Amino acid sequence: MSTTEGTLTEWLVEDGATVTAGQAIYALETDKSVQEIEAPESGRLIQKAAAGETYPVGTEIGEIVA
Helix, strand or coil, X not given: CCCCEEEEEEECCCCCCEECCCCEEEEEEECXXXXXXXXXXXXXXXXXXXXXXXXXXXXXXXXXXX
């Protein structure tokens, strides 16, 4: 069984905020478990998706720019 979608339950960082690699930036719910997802790199977070919505796997929900 594989996950096909997830719910962005909340952003843990404001849009436009500076984040560091390893910092938790959002919470994602899949198959009845919620995980905090960490920034893969440091930079400024640009949110591209709304909290509370469900998205297919692979959807770009945010971007970290230098």
